[in-house]
Amino acid sequence: MNSFEVIGGKKLKGEIVPQGAKNEALQIISAVLLTSQKVTITNIPDILDVNLLIELLGEMNVKIERPQRDTCIFQADDVNVDYLRSDGYKQKSGRLRGSVMLAGPMLARFRKAYIPKPGGDKIGRRRLDTHIIGFEKLGATFNYLPEDGFFELQAPDLRGNYLMLDEPSVTGTANIVMAAVMAEGITTIYNAACEPYLQQLCKMLNRMGAKISGIGSNLLTIEGVQSLNGTEHRMLPDMIEIGSFIGLAAMTQSDITIKNAGIEHLGIIPDKFRQLGIQLQFEGDDIHVPAQEVYEIQTFLDGSVLTIYDHPWPGFTPDLLSIVLVVATQARGSVLIHQKMFESRLFFVDKLIDMGAQIILCDPHRAAVIGLGREQNLRGIQMSSPDIRAGVSLLIAALSADGKSVIQNIEQIDRGYQYIDKRLQALGADIKRI
Template sequence: MASFEVIGGKKLQGEIIPQGAKNEALQILSAVLLTSEKVTIANIPDIIDVNLLIELLQDMNVKVERTERHTATFQADDVNVDYLQSDAFKKKSGRLRGSVMLAGPMLARFKTAFIPKPGGDKIGRRRLDTHILSFEKLGAHFDYESGDGFFHLQTSGLKGTYMLLDEPSVTGTANVVMAAALAEGTTTIYNAACEPYLQQLCKMLNRMGARISGVGSNLLTIEGVEKLGGTEHRMLPDMIEIGSFIGMAAMTQSDITIKNVSLENLGIIPEKFQQLGIKMNFVGDDIHVPAQDLYEIQSFLDGGSLTIYDNPWPGFTPDLLSIVLVVATQAKGSVLIHQKMFESRLFFVDKLIEMGANIILCDPHRAAVVGLGRKYPLRGISMTSPDIRAGVSLLIAALSAEGKSTIQNIDQIDRGYQYIDQRLQALGADIKRV
């Protein structure tokens, strides 16, 4: 298995372009199953999770034509529904959390679907209740087969209904929206997720002929239609990569410009990094992070220590809390990181402590970071990437640390960040894949 060797302590310089959004890609690619016509998608990230989903679609007999590495045309006019019952599908889909979003389109168009146990990151319990209970309300029924670990879903025809989601799950909302687009009647979803990537899905479906209103809010209304047509779609830049690059620039005291960030879709992400004392210049649709010798964490107006926590959109995304945590280790001041949504996502801090960071892990959800203000730089060590975001956080720590670091299990990083070593080398980083 490959690993990264990083010689840290080098200042980086230059421009970097964020990849297409991973979390949007998994929704958009699943939606091609809703029509027999051609769907062309641009700005597809070249990462393990997305490529695995494209392979799954091809295995289902979806025609895929790649005009270039990041653009492809999909046509699901001859889907092999029987493939869903094969051992090959069960093995491959079980490796990918995003495969759960195939269920909504398959139920809507072919009246059958299979959902595997959640794959992907090992960051805590990731339940499927929101998906399956919502499908039940639309008129599907399910059986759970303990032998293969799959939920088997069937319907004689989905019918629109009112539903209040028990949590504003992004994948859950996306799944229900795709299913309801072809259901008979009107579906109203309250407490829906409203992330920019979900908005992108709804806008794409509307271009295909769907009737979805309330896009951007937590109350969606979907009037079912009989069929959907083809369309063209371009994915947003990945907001998690953008946040990662902001943090990396600050940690390594680098002068970096992040190009074409779609600033209007970043929400409060820039603001949260500014609360850590990181300076930014917004030039058109670019973010310029100037080199800073020191950045100081803000406090609350009453003088209390800053707390940064995750919340459903438009709150702060949980995928960037790991980045914020590592960046805070070299800031001046203290911050409490509160990871509400996943109970195992902070367990990578033991590696940061071993590198010299001053962190108190209060419980599985909270970590207090006492910034060292660069008084004591981090030191390179050998470590293993536990999940995508923690892996990149450790990589950022390694880039700022003195000496050599080795990061193992980098397949986890490759799942979410395309060509990350090559792109960092272009900025002057001393990183190699071994």
């Protein structure tokens, strides 16, 4: 098992280019199953979760060319549907939360699908109810097979329907959209997720011949079509990486420029970092974060303590709350971090407390951070990465801390961030993989 050894306290400088969006990639790559024609996808992040999904498609007999690490040409003209009941599929897909995204396109085109129990981060419950209920309303039948841990879905006759989602799940919405594009009749999805990644999926499907309207809103209307064609698609920059680099620059008092950041797709993310007192300068589509000695957390207009919480888009993404929490530890002022969606995602704060941060974990969902204002630096320790986002948050803390830190279980970080050690080294970070 690999670890990162980090010598902290160094100021970084330079330019960094964000990878393609992980959360978009899992949806877009699954959608290649909807057509027998070639689909070319560029700006693919070279990370564990995405590569695992590409391997899964290859084992399903999808033809794959990879002329560059960030480009794949897929052709799903000879898919082995029975592979989805194999032990190999169960083992590989059980490690990957994103494998659930194969169900929608498989139902649409082949009228049956199998979903293993979800894998991925240990950050709390991740329900499949939204996916399953949506498929059932489109005409699919659902059975759980306890002997091998699969959910079996069959849909000999998919028909459009009106769906009111119980939660605006991004993956749930994407999965239902992919099933509905080839269902007979019209499907209406209300309380749909409207994240940029979902907008990208819908635009790609429309280029393939789907008829989806309402893109960017929480009310999607889908007119089913008989078949879809091939297309080309380029993924957005990863907004979670961009937020991570903003936090990194602030914590390490570094001067960093994030190139080609896709600013128009970042929503309120820049504003939330500005609420922490971080200066951001937009230069074309680049974000320049100048070196700051101190950044001060704002209060609400009535002077009360700032609260930052996650909320469905266009609210603040839950994937950046861990980053915001770490960045707040060295700010001047206080903030309440309220993680609504996942009940275990704040449990990594014990590592930050060991490093010298002043944090009160109020309950599984809320943490009060009293910023040190750099009066006392964090200190390096040995720790373990519990999930992707917490892992990078701890890495940022280690890069800003005095002395040496060792971060174990970095496979979690590799699941979401490509070549992170090499890219940070290029900025002057003292980090090595051991």
